[in-house]
Amino acid sequence: MSSSISTVAFIGLGVMGYPMAGHLARQGLSVRVYNRTAAKAEAWVAEHGGSHHPTPRAAAEGADLVLVCVGNDDDVRHVTTGEDGTLSGMAPGSLLVDHTTASADLAEELDAACRKQGIGFIDAPVSGGQQGAENGTLTVMCGGTEDDFERTRPTLAHYGRAVTLMGAAGSGQLTKMVNQICIAGLVQGLAEGLHFAERAGLDQQRVVDVISQGAAGSWQMDNRHKTMIGDEYEHGFAVNWMRKDLGICLEQARRLQARLPVTALVDQFYGDLQVMGGGRWDTSSLLRRLRAFDQS
Known part of the structure; x- marks a missing residue:
C-alpha cells in the first residue's frame, strides 16, 4: 500500500513540521508545502526541494496524502x-x-467532513518534541479506521519510531491527553526533587546519576536534568504550548467526570511561569518557579 503514496502535502512548518516534512523529502517523496509565513516555506524548499504553495488548497491539490501540523483547533x-x-x-x-x-x-x-468527500482521515498527534522530530523518533498516536491507518503508517514511520492505532477517530487525541497528563506530574516531581536536593546541599548531578538507575528514572530525568540544574530553559516544549494542551485535557476530563487534581495544579504552576514571562520557556522550567519563590 505504501507505493500508492508518492506525493504528499505538508501544512505547517514550525519546529515540529519543518523537520518532519524534511524526513519525507529525504525518503524520495514529492513534497508540497504550505506555511502561514511564506519565507519559512521558501527556506524549506531551498533546503529539501519540493515546492511551496500560497494556500493549503494549492498545496493539497494532487497530493495522495495531506499532513497538518499547526497550533490549535482553530488553526x-x-x-x-x-x-x-x-x-x-x-x-x-x-x-x-x-x-x-x-x-x-x-x-x-x-x-x-472527510467521509462526506470520500477522503480518509487519521488524527495522529505526536510526542517526542523537537528532538524527536529532528531525529525521526517520534511516538505517533493514531485514531481512525484500520484501512486508513495501514495506508498512512509506512509514511508516518519515516519520522515515527512508534506508530500505533489506538481506536476510532479521536482516539489518537485522547491518548495524547493521557501523555500530557503523565508528563505534567513527572516534570513537577522532577522539579521538586531537584529543588529538595539543592536545598539539602546535595550534589544534584550525583543524585540524578544514582536515582535515574532505579524506579525514579524517566525520559524527563534523562533529557532535562542537566538544563534544569543549569537553569537553562530557552529550548524544548514551550510552557504556552503545554498550557494549551493541559486546557484540552482538563476540558475533556470535566466532560468524562475524570478527576485530575495534580494536572489542574500543575496547570496553575505553568500559569505562574507565564506571569513570570516564561511562556516560551521549556516545560521543565517548573524548577525556576520553585527557585523564584525561595528568593521572594
Whole structure:
C-alpha cells in the first residue's frame, strides 16, 4: 500500500513540521508545502526541494496524502475546512492526517467532513518534541479506521519510531491527553526533587546519576536534568504550548467526570511561569518557579 503514496502535502512548518516534512523529502517523496509565513516555506524548499504553495488548497491539490501540523483547533479548521483549506483541493481516495495536538471533538468533526468527500482521515498527534522530530523518533498516536491507518503508517514511520492505532477517530487525541497528563506530574516531581536536593546541599548531578538507575528514572530525568540544574530553559516544549494542551485535557476530563487534581495544579504552576514571562520557556522550567519563590 505504501507505493500508492508518492506525493504528499505538508501544512505547517514550525519546529515540529519543518523537520518532519524534511524526513519525507529525504525518503524520495514529492513534497508540497504550505506555511502561514511564506519565507519559512521558501527556506524549506531551498533546503529539501519540493515546492511551496500560497494556500493549503494549492498545496493539497494532487497530493495522495495531506499532513497538518499547526497550533490549535482553530488553526486546523482554518487550513482544512476553511476558505482555501486542504479539503477543497483534495481528491476522493486521498488521505488527511492531522498531527496537531487538538481536541477529540475536532478529530471527529474532521473525520465526518472527510467521509462526506470520500477522503480518509487519521488524527495522529505526536510526542517526542523537537528532538524527536529532528531525529525521526517520534511516538505517533493514531485514531481512525484500520484501512486508513495501514495506508498512512509506512509514511508516518519515516519520522515515527512508534506508530500505533489506538481506536476510532479521536482516539489518537485522547491518548495524547493521557501523555500530557503523565508528563505534567513527572516534570513537577522532577522539579521538586531537584529543588529538595539543592536545598539539602546535595550534589544534584550525583543524585540524578544514582536515582535515574532505579524506579525514579524517566525520559524527563534523562533529557532535562542537566538544563534544569543549569537553569537553562530557552529550548524544548514551550510552557504556552503545554498550557494549551493541559486546557484540552482538563476540558475533556470535566466532560468524562475524570478527576485530575495534580494536572489542574500543575496547570496553575505553568500559569505562574507565564506571569513570570516564561511562556516560551521549556516545560521543565517548573524548577525556576520553585527557585523564584525561595528568593521572594
